[in-house]
Amino acid sequence: MQAFKPVLKLVWFDIRASYFIFWSILLAVTIFNVILALSLPELRFGMSANFAVYAYMAAAGFLMIKETFPYSLGMSSTRYHYYWGLVLGFLGLAVAQAVSLLIYVLLFSSLTEWLGLADNFRIFSLRQVGLTDISWINMLIIDFTIGLLLLTLFSLAGAILYRFGWLILLIIGMVGIVLIMTPSFRAALEPLVEWVSVDLVLRLLILAGGVILFCLVCIKLVLRRATIEAGGKR
């Protein structure tokens, strides 16, 4: 465990400022909206923190490796310890964001109800996207999974960018887009779509778990021979 500590601390130091800034802005905007709703009762509007959190996770994932890997190597860490420290950091961040989001939704939903604003200002959550009977614990699990999925997916993109540079990342992205647009590829995915549609939430979570594992394996392979210089310079 001692060997992971410097990496975990590095990841925490790297993320903490953006984490607190993100939540400060989100809370400020929400409070402003609550005041607006109180001042102008005829207005009907709402806001969702979910997508802001998902966007944050995607951005954090994309930047994480570039912002931590060279410094970790510089502190005499092995690539192995960096990788597992990063995975622990991902798990920690996904848990922290899911818990923060849940507290946020619970707090502001109760507050708007208590202030009698339920009709003109709403805090959107997964309950408003067809999952009306979802429990808080399930919301936590879903937000954790989506957060982790975005974090790992965009970290893989960040790892490819760090190791090989923009050109290779763009080529891989283009190949992905062309694949998705190819009818035969879409046809090949149909059984998967059918399988998922049987029990949407559960099977999407399982699928997300598979994608997360795939991304983590790919990140490990990409970082295995990565050097301290970004962009495939050395």
Next chain:
Amino acid sequence: MNKIRGQIDIEHLSKTYGKFVALDNITLSFDGGKIHGLLGRNGAGKTTLLHLINAHLFPSAGQIRIDGETPFENPAVLRKICFIRESGNFKPNFKIKDVLELAQLAYPNWDQDFAQQLLGVFNLDPSKKVKALSKGMGSALGVIVGLASRAEVTIFDEPYIGMDVVHRQQFYDLLVEDYSRYPRTIILSTHLIDEVSKVFEGVVILDQGRVLMQEETDTLRQKAFYLRGEANQVDQLSQGLKVIHEEKLGTTKEVAVLGERSHELDLQAKQLAVTIESVPIQKLMVYLTTQTERGAQHASV
């Protein structure tokens, strides 16, 4: 017989980037428990070599062993090493106290009290962010981490860029003082050779990716000497010797000779009123590397 810890052995090491050869089949050793100078001109391969020792880069051929073990993905070896680069050691948005907290976790021999003491010596405020530091203060932070790490292998690659002469002198004094209390392997890659050469116990000179010379500092100081006097007398005395540099000023002449002084030569010089003086290491490096450059140019003509 057990070797002193911190011994670095490099065998047939090469590093190429496409067609560019950064290191060309070099074999050398850095003895454990000594202060080594790694010298050479820009592009000689010094930084590449240091990155390879730290397993930051992958060699194209050859191997590196530290205390008999390869550093690549070897935590037992890597935890012995502290490598301070010229720049980019620490994240710009971290505070100095964050850097020290991380270093405390990364280096097993870290001395927090010493680090605090050094912050005072170099006038650094721990609550300041790295990006708010001047070039010299950033270098001072690197020096603090390098010294307080007390790593068995401490490597400084041009650590004092931007530091003023007073802080540089403080660094040399602290380095020697701390090294005498906690002997370890220290490698200093530098361009300010004259300033720091007195602390070196061994010197490696790299040129165009090759080892030009590896010697104990005392031996190296005896490897070359100047002959100064009337041009005719100097020419007469330097006949048959390996002259690596010559300079004429009016009727007087100065030549730098590569080789050891003999008693006979001393006597002849006295008779011809020619003075003999040892060549400073920095000058020797300049003469040797410009000589190989000229040699390469002549060869290519």
